[in-house]
Amino acid sequence: MSLSHLTLSPRRGIALTELRLRSTYGGLIEGVPTKQVNERIIAHLLRTAESSYPGRPVHLVPPEVTARGGTTRRGEPIEDLPAVACIGAFDSGAIDPAHDSGWYFSALVVVWFQDTADTPTNDNDPAGLRSLAWDELAREFED
Numbered sequence: 542m543s544l545s546h547l548t549l550s551p552r553r554g555i556a557l558t559e560l561r562l563r564s565t566y567g568g569l570i571e572g573v574p575t576k577q578v579n580e581r582i583i584a585h586l587l588r589t590a591e592s593s594y595p596g597r598p599v600h601l602v603p604p605e606v607t608a609r610g611g612t613t614r615r616g617e618p619i620e621d622l623p624a625v626a627c628i629g630a631f632d633s634g635a636i637d638p639a640h641d642s643g644w645y646f647s648a649l650v651v652v653w654f655q656d657t658a659d660t661p662t663n664d665n666d667p668a669g670l671r672s673l674a675w676d677e678l679a680r681e682f683e684d
Contacts, residue, residue, distance in 0.1 A: 543632075545660050553675050555649075559630040561593075562658050563620050575617040579606065582626065590628045594650045597630070597664045600678045602669035620633035623654040629661075636681045649679040 543556035565582060566574060585599065591600045609619040630648065635645035655667040663671070 545662050547666055547671055548660065548663055549673055553633060555631045555633045555673075555675065557629050557633050557661065560629055561595050561628040563626050563656060565624055565626045573609075573613060573619045574621055575613060576606075577617065577683055579604075579620060579622050582622065583652070586626055586628060590626060590650045593628070594630060596680075597648050597650050598678060599650045599652065600673070602651060602667070602673075604654040605637075610653065623656045623667075625655050625658050627636050627651075627653050627655060627661075627667075629653070630633060631679075633675060633679065636676050636679060643680055644684050646684055647675070647679040648680045649673070649675065 543558050545557040547556050547557070569578065569582055572578070583604070587601060587668065593627060604622050608662060609621055611619050612654055619650045631649050633647045635641050636647045637645070651670065651673065653667055653670055655661070659665055661667060661670055
């Protein structure tokens with residue numbers, strides 16, 4: 542059973558089979574978010590996704606960064622990522638039409654950021670999620 546379904550194109554629907562959410566800045570004990578801090582958070586999420594789903598490709602939907610205004614004591618601009626960091630495992634049908642026998646499926650793990658803890662749907666999917674180039678990013682597996 543999937544948590545949600547998204548339609549990427551008329552012929553490609555994807556199923557969200559697992560979703561991990563965390564506060565983007567939950568581990569930031571002191572200081573403010575900067576480009577360097579955000580890059581570390583993103584790198585950590587990508588490593589987590591890769592180690593949690595070995596053999597599956599991982600894709601980052603580039604996050605929307607909001608400049609808060611102001612700088613740190615070191616002169617770095619303060620930049621915010623959306624509040625919720627997400628790792629989602631998605632499945633779909635075969636990519637290769639020759640494998641459309643029911644024995645194949647395709648899979649992709651996606652890292653993205655969103656403003657709420659809501660499960661993405663066709664009505665509220667975060668920017669970039671529904672525009673995934675599934676056939677190029679996902680990998681096909683034999684069931």
